[in-house]
Amino acid sequence: MHFDLMTGNLTWQDSAKLARDIEAAGFSGMLFTETSQVPWMMVAAAATAAPKLEFSTGIAVAFPRSPMIAAQIAWELAGNTNGRFRLGLGSQVRAHVTRRYASEFDRPAARMRDYVQAVKASLAAFRGDARLDHSGPFYSLNLLRPEWIPPRHDYADIKVDISAVGPLMCQVAGEVADGVHVHPMHSMHYIEKRLRPALAKGAAKANRDPRAIDLIVPTFAIPGDTPEERAPLVARTKTQLAFYGSTPNYAFQFDDLGFPGTTEAIRARLRAGDASGAATLITDEMLDHFSVVAAWDDLADVLVRRYEGVAKRLVTYLTRDSIRRDSRMLDRWGEVARAIAS
Numbered sequence: 631m632h633f634d635l636m637t638g639n640l641t642w643q644d645s646a647k648l649a650r651d652i653e654a655a656g657f658s659g660m661l662f663t664e665t666s667q668v669p670w671m672m673v674a675a676a677a678t679a680a681p682k683l684e685f686s687t688g689i690a691v692a693f694p695r696s697p698m699i700a701a702q703i704a705w706e707l708a709g710n711t712n713g714r715f716r717l718g719l720g721s722q723v724r725a726h727v728t729r730r731y732a733s734e735f736d737r738p739a740a741r742m743r744d745y746v747q748a749v750k751a752s753l754a755a756f757r758g759d760a761r762l763d764h765s766g767p768f769y770s771l772n773l774l775r776p777e778w779i780p781p782r783h784d785y786a787d788i789k790v791d792i793s794a795v796g797p798l799m800c801q802v803a804g805e806v807a808d809g810v811h812v813h814p815m816h817s818m819h820y821i822e823k824r825l826r827p828a829l830a831k832g833a834a835k836a837n838r839d840p841r842a843i844d845l846i847v848p849t850f851a852i853p854g855d856t857p858e859e860r861a862p863l864v865a866r867t868k869t870q871l872a873f874y875g876s877t878p879n880y881a882f883q884f885d886d887l888g889f890p891g892t893t894e895a896i897r898a899r900l901r902a903g904d905a906s907g908a909a910t911l912i913t914d915e916m917l918d919h920f921s922v923v924a925a926w927d928d929l930a931d932v933l934v935r936r937y938e939g940v941a942k943r944l945v946t947y948l949t950r951d952s953i954r955r956d957s958r959m960l961d962r963w964g965e966v967a968r969a970i971a972s
Contacts, residue, residue: 804832
């Protein structure tokens with residue numbers, strides 16, 4: 631199981647430094663989010679500085695970009711990293727896609743299926759496997775003259791992953807993606823009872839083995855040898871879970887675990903301007919489902935017990951926050967990374 635660090639919104643210089651530091655510490659890779667910055671230049675800076683790390687986008691927003699452009703970027707990054715890059719795509723939410731990116735969002739699961747197929751058709755054309763000829767309900771690509779084909783390289787088998795939460799998008803992942811980015815707000819009940827069955831259903835449509843679909847799993851890992859040491863990351867996690875849990879489409883996560891009405895209660899606090907009060911609605915019992923809390927010396931074993939045989943890549947959500955507050959924590963996180971890798 632690979633152990634990666636999640637980050638984003640870095641300068642090129644900071645991307646390079648962080649990559650060097652975590653490579654030396656023993657991490658497997660870095661996953662770059664896309665929020666207020668695009669991930670591509672950060673990946674390039676980090677990859678140049680850390681020649682052993684593997685890189686992914688988790689996620690790059692798909693719909694505002696042409697599938698051809700996404701394929702071109704992935705091709706260039708894969709070639710220049712000697713195959714240490716995989717493309718992670720996501721739909722984002724309607725408001726951002728339509729109002730921030732001025733793009734279309736209708737039927738997002740069907741659109742994502744067509745998008746991934748168009749990206750893969752472009753990559754196949756770059757490899758010389760087939761002439762570019764993709765015609766789907768949302769995207770049509772059929773012009774690629776030889777002078778527009780990017781230079782060939784030896785790392786052309788590029789993984790294309792998507793983020794998925796609900797059943798339709800999870801089925802799409804099972805049908806067309808190489809991997810699925812699991813939402814950071816997840817329980818093992820969700821993975822076993824909702825995600826995996828939906829992946830299998832999608833895989834069956836395409837006559838694929840669902841076990842071949844990689845699960846890339848962000849985790850809220852909260853280490854510390856005393857409650858006081860763990861307190862900052864506990865507070866950070868509860869705040870983030872309240873933010874995610876305020877989304878109506880995620881209410882089932884609480885309902886499945888026996889906490890009905892939590893999303894509505896969180897939304898009521900947020901409407902009243904009480905963000906700190908919303909975080910208090912995430913109880914310690916909920917935290918046990920959505921995070922991993924352990925002493926430093928136990929953390930690697932606890933993570934392995936929970937995720938071994940489940941996650942292809944385990945991604946730490948909180949590590950950058952931890953080492954930014956105290957650079958000495960990098961050594962402790964490195965111990966965890968090396969233990970998981972062994």
